[in-house]
Amino acid sequence: xxxxxSLESLEEQLRCPVCLEVYTEPLMLQCGxxxxxxxxxxxxxxxxxxxxxxxxxxxxxxxxxxxxxxLARIVxxxxxxxxxxxxxxxxxxxHNNPLSLYCEEDQNLICGLCGSIGAHRSHKVTPISNxxxxxxxxxxxxxxxxxxxxxxxxxxxxxxxxNKSRITNESDVLKWVVRKEFGExxxxxxxxxxxxxxxxxxxxxxLIASIQAQADQMTQLLARFQEAEATLDALSxxxxxxxxxxxxxxxxxxxxxxQREQREERTYNSINFNPGFNHNDIQISVWKRLHRRVLPAxxxxxxxxxxxHPMLQLSEDNTSVECGVLLNxxxxxxxxxxxxxxxLTGRGFSSGKHYWEVRVDDKPKWRVGLIxxxxxxxxxxxxxxxxxxxLIGLREGxxxxxxxxxxxxxxxxxxxRCIGLFLxxxxxxxxFYNADSPDELSFIYSYQAELQGKVYPLFDVCWHGRGANKQxxxxx
Numbered sequence: 001x002x003x004x005x006s007l008e009s010l011e012e013q014l015r016c017p018v019c020l021e022v023y024t025e026p027l028m029l030q031c032g033x034x035x036x037x038x039x040x041x042x043x044x045x046x047x048x049x050x051x052x053x054x055x056x057x058x059x060x061x062x063x064x065x066x067x068x069x070x071l072a073r074i075v076x077x078x079x080x081x082x083x084x085x086x087x088x089x090x091x092x093x094x095h096n097n098p099l100s101l102y103c104e105e106d107q108n109l110i111c112g113l114c115g116s117i118g119a120h121r122s123h124k125v126t127p128i129s130n131x132x133x134x135x136x137x138x139x140x141x142x143x144x145x146x147x148x149x150x151x152x153x154x155x156x157x158x159x160x161x162x163n164k165s166r167i168t169n170e171s172d173v174l175k176w177v178v179r180k181e182f183g184e185x186x187x188x189x190x191x192x193x194x195x196x197x198x199x200x201x202x203x204x205x206x207l208i209a210s211i212q213a214q215a216d217q218m219t220q221l222l223a224r225f226q227e228a229e230a231t232l233d234a235l236s237x238x239x240x241x242x243x244x245x246x247x248x249x250x251x252x253x254x255x256x257x258x259q260r261e262q263r264e265e266r267t268y269n270s271i272n273f274n275p276g277f278n279h280n281d282i283q284i285s286v287w288k289r290l291h292r293r294v295l296p297a298x299x300x301x302x303x304x305x306x307x308x309h310p311m312l313q314l315s316e317d318n319t320s321v322e323c324g325v326l327l328n329x330x331x332x333x334x335x336x337x338x339x340x341x342x343x344l345t346g347r348g349f350s351s352g353k354h355y356w357e358v359r360v361d362d363k364p365k366w367r368v369g370l371i372x373x374x375x376x377x378x379x380x381x382x383x384x385x386x387x388x389x390x391l392i393g394l395r396e397g398x399x400x401x402x403x404x405x406x407x408x409x410x411x412x413x414x415x416x417r418c419i420g421l422f423l424x425x426x427x428x429x430x431x432f433y434n435a436d437s438p439d440e441l442s443f444i445y446s447y448q449a450e451l452q453g454k455v456y457p458l459f460d461v462c463w464h465g466r467g468a469n470k471q472x473x474x475x476x
């Protein structure tokens with residue numbers, strides 16, 4: 001006999017009268033009828049907590065109706081029977097019934113009798129199918145969290161591996177740079193050492209050759225004296241007749257030589273060894289020469305025509321500027337100077353170390369330095385650090401000064417024709433040098449400033465002075 005019709009008829013008997021589905025967490029009302037928990041919760045209660053049974057229309061207490069444990073066990077058994085290949089459930093060790101419920105308080109699997117008459121009768125119990133679904137959902141959420149955390153960890157590990165590789169590559173590059181830079185420094189030091197050694201050896205060889213020449217002359221004179229002494233000894237051994245005969249031809253000649261040598265008597269004076277430097281000066285001399293070589297490469301700058309005062313005339317390649325005679329008709333754009341005869345370069349600096357040079361040659365009046373990009377360019381300039389400018393200059397062809405608030409006179413012993421400027425932006429340091437020598441720089445003046453934003457090299461050509469100050473300023 002086929003069992004499927006009986007199972008289907010049993011399933012029809014176990015359907016909730018409200019949702020017409022097989023009971024889920026069935027609750028039993030006081031009238032004896034049972035409904036799904038969700039269906040009971042959807043029923044409307046009056047203000048006294050009473051609700052009307054949909055089947056018998058009786059008013060019953062709707063506040064926390066008890067679960068129908070027996071019905072829940074039967075529904076659970078039906079579900080297990082309807083699943084093909086389902087293994088028989090484990091049984092309760094106390095009542096030998098299938099474990100169909102789950103005690104929420106003790107967190108144990110129990111049978112229907114354990115929940116109705118056993119040790120768990122006052123505990124909150126839930127059908128195992130609902131607990132299974134809930135726990136499966138918890139496990140799924142937990143696995144999702146684990147997968148998320150795993151992806152985060154894998155991402156962090158990849159970032160660490162990339163960071164490690166980047167640090168390794170950067171350290172290798174930096175080590176190569178360090179070796180290259182120190183190799184250059186060693187080469188420069190070796191060249192300076194060879195230069196000093198050559199000066200020492202050249203000076204020593206020159207002095208030794210001079211002394212040797214004097215010694216050779218005195219040796220020859222000594223030989224002549226010895227030869228004359230031997231001749232006179234031989235003459236002394238002659239008889240009276242021979243002595244008198246030879247004396248007339250020998251003695252006068254030797255007396256003449258003796259008198260001449262007395263008149264030209266050579267006295268040797270000790271010569272001091274002076275190569276032109278002291279051993280205490282070697283380090284500072286080498287440092288001065290190395291200083292130029294360790295500075296950053298000279299910036300290739302050009303003047304910016306948009307900033308030039310209308311009286312200024314720029315060369316075609318924008319590397320030379322001078323004060324003209326006529327006022328050029330140029331747009332009064334915000335970048336342009338309108339009062340001072342100034343011009344900036346096209347490039348500005350907002351970080352790093354930079355070195356550039358400017359040729360002033362024999363120009364009798366000029367100013368060069370640095371200006372903040374935000375400093376005003378219209379009207380008379382406040383050429384001080386408070387006004388956002390750091391300058392040195394020459395006036396009257398002989399007075400050098402730094403524009404540091406109250407001006408500071410610069411006691412230069414030589415007139416620099418080429419000015420070198422070194423900017424260390426992070427340290428806020430601007431240093432001026434005499435860059436005439438291709439081998440070393442001579443310090444002129446240094447500013448300390450707190451720099452923010454972009455700064456630009458500034459060149460003040462000054463008024464042409466009716467031709468007296470016509471000479472240009474040039475960027476080499």
